[in-house]
Amino acid sequence: MIRFEHVTKRYADGTTAVDDLSFEVAEGELITLVGPSGCGKTTTMKMVNRLIEPTGGRILVDGEDIAAADPVELRRRIGYVIQQVGLFPHKTVLDNTATVPHLLGHPRKKARARAAELLDLVGLDPSVYGDRYPDQLSGGQRQRVGVARALAADPPVLLMDEPFGAVDPVVREHLQNEFLRLQSTLHKTVLFVTHDIEEAVRLGDRIAVYGAGRIEQLDTPATVLGAPATPYTAEFVGADRGLKRLSVTPVEAADLEEPPVVRVDDPAGRAADRLAAAGAPWAVVLGADGSPYGWVPATALTGTGEEPAPQDATVRTHARRMDAWLPLGAPLRQALSTMLQHDAGWIAVRDGDRHLGVLTPARLHSALRRATTADASGTSRGEIALDTVPGAGAPL
Numbered sequence: 001m002i003r004f005e006h007v008t009k010r011y012a013d014g015t016t017a018v019d020d021l022s023f024e025v026a027e028g029e030l031i032t033l034v035g036p037s038g039c040g041k042t043t044t045m046k047m048v049n050r051l052i053e054p055t056g057g058r059i060l061v062d063g064e065d066i067a068a069a070d071p072v073e074l075r076r077r078i079g080y081v082i083q084q085v086g087l088f089p090h091k092t093v094l095d096n097t098a099t100v101p102h103l104l105g106h107p108r109k110k111a112r113a114r115a116a117e118l119l120d121l122v123g124l125d126p127s128v129y130g131d132r133y134p135d136q137l138s139g140g141q142r143q144r145v146g147v148a149r150a151l152a153a154d155p156p157v158l159l160m161d162e163p164f165g166a167v168d169p170v171v172r173e174h175l176q177n178e179f180l181r182l183q184s185t186l187h188k189t190v191l192f193v194t195h196d197i198e199e200a201v202r203l204g205d206r207i208a209v210y211g212a213g214r215i216e217q218l219d220t221p222a223t224v225l226g227a228p229a230t231p232y233t234a235e236f237v238g239a240d241r242g243l244k245r246l247s248v249t250p251v252e253a254a255d256l257e258e259p260p261v262v263r264v265d266d267p268a269g270r271a272a273d274r275l276a277a278a279g280a281p282w283a284v285v286l287g288a289d290g291s292p293y294g295w296v297p298a299t300a301l302t303g304t305g306e307e308p309a310p311q312d313a314t315v316r317t318h319a320r321r322m323d324a325w326l327p328l329g330a331p332l333r334q335a336l337s338t339m340l341q342h343d344a345g346w347i348a349v350r351d352g353d354r355h356l357g358v359l360t361p362a363r364l365h366s367a368l369r370r371a372t373t374a375d376a377s378g379t380s381r382g383e384i385a386l387d388t389v390p391g392a393g394a395p396l
């Protein structure tokens with residue numbers, strides 16, 4: 001969709017801002033450009049909408065060499081969001097958002113209706129905010145208007161240059177999540193510049209890590225964090241990259257252990273037989289409606305020897321509560337956090353209403369290894385058999 005072929009930008013004073021850059025952003029893909037100040041990210045981006053002209057190579061948008069395109073027509077196909085949003089101070093939020101549809105020839109009423117839809121889409125109620133002026137909005141709200149305005153012409157391509165850079169970390173995370181939600185339905189082709197590795201990792205389908213004028217590594221967040229290609233990348237992504245990987249690796253069905261599952265109203269004796277047959281030390285307990293309830297150790301079901309379990313008892317009598325669970329696809333970071341919060345050595349994973357299995361710390365570790373080796377074939381690292389550690393994988 002956006003293709004850079006040996007693109008170079010040398011400024012008149014001899015500064016080489018971008019040096020022989022070749023890469024491609026696929027249709028519907030979001031690539032974050034991340035790197036220290038002055039490494040050429042903004043120059044890369046501004047060459048796509050011809051605010052800056054390259055001195056070498058060419059850039060194709062949708063197969064067409066943009067050097068031959070009319071810049072005004074090109075910019076209509078490319079939404080542009082920058083940090084200083086650049087809203088017209090004397091126009092209302094609704095009119096600011098309606099500017100582009102209006103320029104595109106939509107009648108005023110239709111342009112305003114479209115603008116109201118877009119404001120809604122970015123989480124601003126048009127009946128509350130539509131008539132305000134930009135200086136009556138918070139920084140985060142202004143950024144949202146900037147995004148709405150960039151989407152107004154429904155461009156297939158979006159260029160975003162530090163769009164959430166000017167807001168505090170909490171608002172920033174909120175805007176990032178909302179943008180991800182939006183992108184999951186709009187599937188724009190996006191180049192997103194940031195100098196913040198956390199933001200790059202959270203948003204990018206792939207991340208391009210920039211050194212001076214060049215891309216040092218272009219790969220998925222999991223691979224860049226798990227297998228940095230160069231010492232420069234390793235240093236840039238940070239010594240805590242192992243922890244960052246937890247945020248970008250989802251729980252998959254193959255990661256789960258499947259201890260036996262019993263229902264809370266099952267007779268204790270029958271449940272004990274199931275566990276004995278499976279040779280399992282414990283079982284997951286579900287409520288009558290299939291909701292998470294907790295777990296039960298085999299020893300509790302069979303009694304301690306001196307005090308055998310009463311014949312008429314149900315699993316409920318012996319079960320321990322642990323009703324935290326995660327949806328399939330949740331990041332491993334959320335899994336670990338939930339385990340720590342509940343002081344548990346496992347967490348149930350569900351697909352919709354269905355119990356799938358449990359994630360243990362050992363399986364979490366192998367999921368992290370899987371994510372790296374799947375993306376960077378050839379990366380080999382020593383096996384550490386965590387499941388040989390006594391007690392690993394059992395409930396705490």
Ligand SMILES: Nc1ncnc2c1ncn2[C@@H]1O[C@H](COP(=O)(O)OP(=O)(O)OP(=O)(O)O)[C@@H](O)[C@H]1O
Binds near residue numbers: 013
């Ligand atoms: N008009 C210009 N003339 C000369 N050098 C320039 C010009 N514009 C940018 N540069 C230089 O080109 C290099 C790349 O700049 P660019 O703005 O692309 O960096 P960046 O990675 O976006 O940085 P930041 O994160 O600080 O915005 C820098 O060394 C900068 O000083």
